[in-house]
Amino acid sequence: MKTIHAPSPSRCQRGVYAIEFAVVFMVFFSILYAVICYGMLFAFRLGLQNAAEDGARAALQYQSSLEDRRKRAAYVATSQSDWMPQVVKPIVLAQICRVEGINQCSPITCGPSWSQRCQVEVLVQADNLGLLLPPLPSFAVPTQIAGKASMLLELR
Known part of the structure; x- marks a missing residue:
């Protein structure tokens, strides 16, 4: 008569480590991927915000006209976002734009009085972020990010 032996405990555990590694690896890889993607997004967002703020500050430098101030702000913001x-x-x-009023950005005249005060508004947008990040499942990655800044202009 043949006796049946119960399998040894070590034999029953064969392959369990590979399954545990596969599950834990997927969790840690997902977390690492999310940290890298969001880290890149935050770096790009902060860079765009910095470019917009630098452009708005550049409009405060003396220029002969409002149009020259606007062009200077756009030039600086563009050069700061070239990276x-x-x-x-x-x-x-x-x-x-005029600070107060209905149609604030129509052709305007700015002046030194409080009711005629104007501001420069700089917006820097970046699209196509899906093409920049690694081609894995996106974790709710936005398609567009932007930086916006405004400064009150002083006219004399």
Whole structure:
């Protein structure tokens, strides 16, 4: 008569470590991927915000006209955002607007009085972020990020 022996405990555990490693690796890889993606997004967002703020500050430098101030703000914001990869080339919009009123950015005249005060608004946007990040499942990655800044202009 043949006796049946119960399998040894070490034999029953064979392959369990490989399954545990596969599960734990997927969890840690997902966390690492999310940290890298969001870290890149935050770095790009802060860079765009910095470019917009530098552009708005550049408009405070003396220029002969409001249009020259607007052009200077756009030029500085563009040059400060040149570090971005070409696939997400930023779009810069600078405009001079009245602080109060209905149609604030129509052709305006700014002056030294409180009711005629104007501000420069600089917006730096970047699109196509999906092309920049690694081609794995995206964790709710936005398609567009932007930096915006405004400064009150002093006219004398």
